[in-house]
Amino acid sequence: MSHRFVHTLVSGSRRLLRPLFDPYRRYRHARLIHAARVVMGLLVSILLTTGIHLPHGEWASVTLLIVIGGLQHHGNIGKKSVERAYGTLIGAGLGLLVVAQQNYLGLPLLTYLLMSVACGFFAYHAIGKGGYTALLSAITLFIVAGHGDNPLSDGLWRTVDILIGIVLALAFSFALPLYAVYSWRYNLADGLRGCAQVYKRIIRGEAVGSDEHLKLMRKLNLIMLQLRSLMPSVSKEVRISVTELDAIQGHFRLCLSTLELLGNLRPPVSDAYAMAQLQSTLAAEHRQLSRQLLGMARALKGGATARLGRGADPAVTAAGAPAQLAGYALLTLELLKNVDALQRKLAQTSGRWKI
Numbered sequence: 324m325s326h327r328f329v330h331t332l333v334s335g336s337r338r339l340l341r342p343l344f345d346p347y348r349r350y351r352h353a354r355l356i357h358a359a360r361v362v363m364g365l366l367v368s369i370l371l372t373t374g375i376h377l378p379h380g381e382w383a384s385v386t387l388l389i390v391i392g393g394l395q396h397h398g399n400i401g402k403k404s405v406e407r408a409y410g411t412l413i414g415a416g417l418g419l420l421v422v423a424q425q426n427y428l429g430l431p432l433l434t435y436l437l438m439s440v441a442c443g444f445f446a447y448h449a450i451g452k453g454g455y456t457a458l459l460s461a462i463t464l465f466i467v468a469g470h471g472d473n474p475l476s477d478g479l480w481r482t483v484d485i486l487i488g489i490v491l492a493l494a495f496s497f498a499l500p501l502y503a504v505y506s507w508r509y510n511l512a513d514g515l516r517g518c519a520q521v522y523k524r525i526i527r528g529e530a531v532g533s534d535e536h537l538k539l540m541r542k543l544n545l546i547m548l549q550l551r552s553l554m555p556s557v558s559k560e561v562r563i564s565v566t567e568l569d570a571i572q573g574h575f576r577l578c579l580s581t582l583e584l585l586g587n588l589r590p591p592v593s594d595a596y597a598m599a600q601l602q603s604t605l606a607a608e609h610r611q612l613s614r615q616l617l618g619m620a621r622a623l624k625g626g627a628t629a630r631l632g633r634g635a636d637p638a639v640t641a642a643g644a645p646a647q648l649a650g651y652a653l654l655t656l657e658l659l660k661n662v663d664a665l666q667r668k669l670a671q672t673s674g675r676w677k678i
Contacts, residue, residue: 386488
């Protein structure tokens with residue numbers, strides 16, 4: 324009886340928790356999960372600092388918000404936490420030195436000058452690599468020192484609070500991580516599915532100047548930009564070099580450009596004979612491209628990467644294309660080669676992005 328009860332309890336728990344461990348559901352509900360994580364993190368921060376009566380405990384909550392409040396991807400949070408830690412230690416160390424010299428010398432104008440010069444130095448380095456660390460160093464300097472009139476003990480407690488906030492932010496980022504690679508995978512899957520849809524519109528003779536077609540192309544261009552912004556975080560999370568990710572992005576970008584050219588090279592829809600020739604002569608290529616684009620989209624979304632091993636059919640050559648379709652046929656072959664190269668790239672890196 325007890326064994327059956329435990330089995331029922333475990334099965335019920337798995338069903339309830341399955342959405343939390345399903346990558347696609349976490350991607351779909353990323354904003355809700357992120358908001359809930361921030362709520363829980365702040366509650367823990369407030370209860371911890373007030374429970375042990377930590378002076379200036381609000382700075383732990385402020386730090387947690389700074390580190391994870393506007394960042395949902397795990398790769399970004401780890402990077403920002405490290406930068407925040409460096410910025411805190413540099414700013415706090417300088418702040419304590421400023422307070423110490425103010426207490427020792429008692430020269431407010433010298434204190435103001437030192438703080439201003441230090442912040443000018445940080446502002447110089449805030450533009451470019453390491454800018455976030457430099458900016459946080461300047462902010463932490465004022466948090467710890469005020470205008471040089473803060474007691475030394477206050478500066479030490481605020482430094483401790485900030486470090487507590489960093490630790491809590493890291494802990495909650497690991498609790499239910501929202502990986503950038505999820506967004507990268509599913510956005511790329513949507514992009515490839517959109518490419519298949521655009522290609523189908525072209526070979527069926529649907530208007531490429533219609534609002535529906537232009538809206539679809541704008542969506543694909545937006546996906547391309549989103550993929551570009553995700554690359555640094557994805558690289559940190561799954562150890563795929565930015566160069567490899569850029570190569571994948573390049574194939575996707577070339578696919579979009581080729582589709583635009585195919586839409587312009589396609590025979591006029593009014594020329595029924597030419598359209599019929601196009602569909603019959605390149606039927607094998609059309610099937611191959613649709614199969615590969617949709618196959619890659621399914622592999623990225625569902626994780627069934629075995630299908631990525633199926634490359635292009637070597638028999639597909641577009642031989643015998645009529646002269647008026649020669650340019651269109653050659654461009655179709657180039658698109659097929661590009662799509663096949665993209666599939667090989669995804670297959671080579673699948674062991675790392677399929678998490």
